[in-house]
Amino acid sequence: xxxxxxxxxxxxxxxxxxxxxxxxxxxxxxxxxxxxxxxxxxxxxxxxxxxxxxxxxxxxxxxxxxxxxxxxxxxxxxxxxxxxxxxxxxxxxxxxxxxxxxxxxxxxxxxxxxxxxxxxxxxxxxxxxxxxxxxxxxxxxxxxxxxxxxxxxxxxxxxxxxxxxxxxxxxxxxxxxxx
Amino acid sequence: xxxxxxxxxxxxxxxxxxxxxxxxxxxxxxxxxxxxxxxxxxxxxxxxxxxxxxxxxxxxxxxxxxxxxxxxxxxxxxxxxxxxxxxxxxxxxxxxxxxxxxxxxxxxxxxxxxxxxxxxxxxxxxxxxxxxxxxxxxxxxxxxxxxxxxxxxxxxxxxxxxxxxxxxxxxxxxxxxxxxxxxxxxxxxxxxxxxxxxxxxxxxxxxxxxxxxxxxxxxxxxxxxxxxxxxxxxxxxxxxxxxxxxxxxxxxxxxxxxxxxxxxxxxxxxxxxxxxxxxxxxxxxxxxxxxxxxxxxxxxxxxxxxxxxxxxxxxxxxxxxxxxxxxxxxxxxxxxxxxxxxxxxxxxxxxxxxxxxxxxxxxxxxxxxxxxxxxxxxxxxxxxxxxxxxxxxxxxxxxxxxxxxxxxxxxxxxxxxxxxxxxxxxxxxxxxxxxxxxxxxxxxxxxxxxxxxxxxxxxxxxxxxxxxxxxxxxxxxxxxxxxxxxxxxxxxxxxxxxxxxxxxxxxxxxxxxxxxxxxxxxxxxxxxxxxxxxxxxxxxxxxxxxxxxxxxxxxxxxxxxxxxxxxxxxxxxxxxxxxxxxxxxxxxxxxxxx
Numbered sequence: 092x093x094x095x096x097x098x099x100x101x102x103x104x105x106x107x108x109x110x111x112x113x114x115x116x117x118x119x120x121x122x123x124x125x126x127x128x129x130x131x132x133x134x135x136x137x138x139x140x141x142x143x144x145x146x147x148x149x150x151x152x153x154x155x156x157x158x159x160x161x162x163x164x165x166x167x168x169x170x171x172x173x174x175x176x177x178x179x180x181x182x183x184x185x186x187x188x189x190x191x192x193x194x195x196x197x198x199x200x201x202x203x204x205x206x207x208x209x210x211x212x213x214x215x216x217x218x219x220x221x222x223x224x225x226x227x228x229x230x231x232x233x234x235x236x237x238x239x240x241x242x243x244x245x246x247x248x249x250x251x252x253x254x255x256x257x258x259x260x261x262x263x264x265x266x267x268x269x270x
Numbered sequence: 271x272x273x274x275x276x277x278x279x280x281x282x283x284x285x286x287x288x289x290x291x292x293x294x295x296x297x298x299x300x301x302x303x304x305x306x307x308x309x310x311x312x313x314x315x316x317x318x319x320x321x322x323x324x325x326x327x328x329x330x331x332x333x334x335x336x337x338x339x340x341x342x343x344x345x346x347x348x349x350x351x352x353x354x355x356x357x358x359x360x361x362x363x364x365x366x367x368x369x370x371x372x373x374x375x376x377x378x379x380x381x382x383x384x385x386x387x388x389x390x391x392x393x394x395x396x397x398x399x400x401x402x403x404x405x406x407x408x409x410x411x412x413x414x415x416x417x418x419x420x421x422x423x424x425x426x427x428x429x430x431x432x433x434x435x436x437x438x439x440x441x442x443x444x445x446x447x448x449x450x451x452x453x454x455x456x457x458x459x460x461x462x463x464x465x466x467x468x469x470x471x472x473x474x475x476x477x478x479x480x481x482x483x484x485x486x487x488x489x490x491x492x493x494x495x496x497x498x499x500x501x502x503x504x505x506x507x508x509x510x511x512x513x514x515x516x517x518x519x520x521x522x523x524x525x526x527x528x529x530x531x532x533x534x535x536x537x538x539x540x541x542x543x544x545x546x547x548x549x550x551x552x553x554x555x556x557x558x559x560x561x562x563x564x565x566x567x568x569x570x571x572x573x574x575x576x577x578x579x580x581x582x583x584x585x586x587x588x589x590x591x592x593x594x595x596x597x598x599x600x601x602x603x604x605x606x607x608x609x610x611x612x613x614x615x616x617x618x619x620x621x622x623x624x625x626x627x628x629x630x631x632x633x634x635x636x637x638x639x640x641x642x643x644x645x646x647x648x649x650x651x652x653x654x655x656x657x658x659x660x661x662x663x664x665x666x667x668x669x670x671x672x673x674x675x676x677x678x679x680x681x682x683x684x685x686x687x688x689x690x691x692x693x694x695x696x697x698x699x700x701x702x703x704x705x706x707x708x709x710x711x712x713x714x715x716x717x718x719x720x721x722x723x724x725x726x727x728x729x730x731x732x733x734x735x736x737x738x739x740x741x742x743x744x745x746x747x748x749x750x751x752x753x754x755x756x757x758x759x760x761x762x763x764x765x766x767x768x769x770x771x772x773x774x775x776x777x778x779x780x781x782x783x784x785x786x787x788x789x790x791x792x793x794x795x796x797x798x799x800x801x802x803x804x805x806x807x808x809x810x811x812x813x814x815x816x817x818x819x820x821x822x823x824x825x826x827x828x829x830x831x832x833x834x835x836x837x838x839x840x841x842x843x844x845x846x847x848x849x850x851x852x853x854x855x856x857x858x859x860x861x862x863x864x
Contacts, residue, residue, distance in 0.1 A: 120302075
């Protein structure tokens with residue numbers, strides 16, 4: 092598989108997958124880039140036919156998982172250290188953080204619900220919708236059938252709808268009581 | 271957001287908006303990947319070369335493992351076990367010749383080297399697997415599938431090795447357990463490498479594999495413990511080691527995480543596993559502690575013949591304490607002894623015990639009818655050339671006569687002469703009799719009579735009997751190294767062994783005996799319940815052996831050679847703990863970033 096094709100196919104699913112494991116967005120992008128580059132450079136080590144997107148996708152998932160594990164280990168080591176930071180510097184950092192920007196409460200609510208989805212559903216949602224990736228490419232990364240991905244997406248959307256509806260009903264009920 | 275939409279699914283645009291919470295620029299992403307590839311390509315030639323070298327080395331290691339496995343000298347191990355017994359098994363060595371003999375001699379060092387090599391390579395391969403670039407999402411179900419697949423591929427071979435090793439144990443192949451441990455180490459490594467290649471390593475999966483394997487080996491080693499007849503340490507320690515490893519893994523990992531059931535059930539299973547392992551450890555580790563003098567004193571003071579004990583075995587420990595001038599309270603045990611005398615129809619053996627241990631005084635027996643009649647028969651001048659029939663039954667008579675100080679010099683010489691006739695005729699009249707016991711009694715009585723006729727002849731006889739009566743091969747589930755009462759019985763007996771050690775004290779002859787095998791027979795074991803009596807005989811005999819002139823204690827090499835199963839069990843447990851604790855803990859690494 093050529094590099095350009097690999098990037099186009101797996102850019103979104105791979106980043107979404109690493110996000111679903113719990114990495115922050117900036118680190119997830121870095122790890123996805125590293126994984127694609129290393130996976131491509133070391134494709135000779137893969138025992139299967141890397142021209143096959145299913146094999147290459149699985150291979151990429153392995154490389155990404157290893158990178159994530161290493162990152163998680165170094166993160167836990169970093170967290171053990173106490174870093175002193177000046178208040179001004181801290182304020183600058185907070186400004187730079189995109190998550191600190193104000194967002195639509197409804198969108199934020201949906202994000203929270205996505206975070207609460209079961210693991211398998213959360214990962215397909217992030218992999219599929221992050222970069223408009225195809226279901227087949229998501230399936231290749233996860234080593235499952237496209238039908239399975241479609242099923243998980245359906246279940247995820249169904250679950251999100253139910254939760255959001257329940258959330259909205261309860262907030263309306265509270266408003267009715269208060270007003 | 272309109273949440274009252276009739277569509278049961280959330281709108282896809284809303285999801286897109288929700289997940290695009292950061293700036294995901296495709297061009298920047300693509301550029302970043304290309305730059306990395308470019309940088310990597312520049313150094314790829316060297317990377318590729320090093321990878322190829324690495325791959326070649328890995329292949330060589332795989333080859334080494336195969337070669338190592340193929341050089342296990344399977345047909346020669348039985349001979350190797352015999353070789354370990356040293357110069358006392360010339361027949362076993364003589365049975366094979368030339369190259370085979372050389373193989374027998376190198377078999378044990380080869381096993382030791384193989385053991386070290388397997389462990390080192392296993393550690394390396396596990397480390398390599400844990401750091402593998404291929405490590406992918408460690409899904410528990412996938413892990414189980416990989417384990418199942420491994421069993422499909424290697425299960426038959428592994429099962430055959432285990433079954434053969436198990437069967438070999440029943441046929442007296444004492445190194446079988448070692449082979450089982452080597453096979454387990456190879457199997458464990460193979461599985462961990464397989465999981466590593468599949469990228470499925472996680473702590474729970476490895477622990478879920480290692481714990482039952484260690485528990486199985488622990489149970490297996492209990493069976494083999496009975497057949498291990500050359501170990502210096504209690505083979506039960508192998509069981510303890512295996513269960514200690516399983517217990518540690520159950521305590522510090524979550525081995526049931528991948529199984530069905532509620533968290534409560536899983537915790538309960540884990541707790542039960544720890545408790546079971548703990549019980550085995552407490553039960554088995556008891557043999558680590560040597561039998562102390564205090565416990566011997568407590569044993570002789572609390573002895574109760576109703577608890578399947580014999581006064582004769584009690585006498586062995588009591589005698590030892592008396593020789594060491596250790597005081598013990600005879601009040602309670604004397605009452606039980608008197609009760610036994612009243613119950614017993616044939617009292618002579620009890621009289622022997624009573625006189626030698628101070629439970630009976632000379633006064634108690636001097637007017638006894640049996641004593642008076644027996645002493646008259648023994649001292650009858652017309653019997654000077656006659657052997658004493660059942661000399662062990664008359665020993666108390668000579669003891670009492672000597673202690674009372676009523677024997678003249680001629681009577682002493684008369685008794686000594688009869689004892690020597692008994693000594694000389696014993697083997698001719700009773701070739702299958704208990705010569706060691708008779709020899710020990712006669713020796714002790716001659717000392718008491720202050721007579722020492724034909725010492726050189728007696729010494730030669732004793733040395734011959736010692737080398738003939740030590741059991742170095744025989745019954746499958748009996749310990750080797752002790753001495754037998756009767757030549758027709760192919761198992762060691764603690765009492766016969768105690769007699770042999772007493773004879774060694776008097777006549778020497780250490781060079782005629784395989785002392786390490788004898789120590790193996792006298793090694794500590796359970797000391798509770800009805801088994802306590804025999805264990806006390808062993809313990810006091812071991813203490814006595816340590817005081818025999820010319821006896822040396824085993825050195826580190828002796829322990830290394832004779833307790834290979836224990837050392838390899840320890841390394842295997844270490845390997846399992848290393849493989850498990852070194853694997854990533856998914857619950858930690860999957861914790862979402864705050």
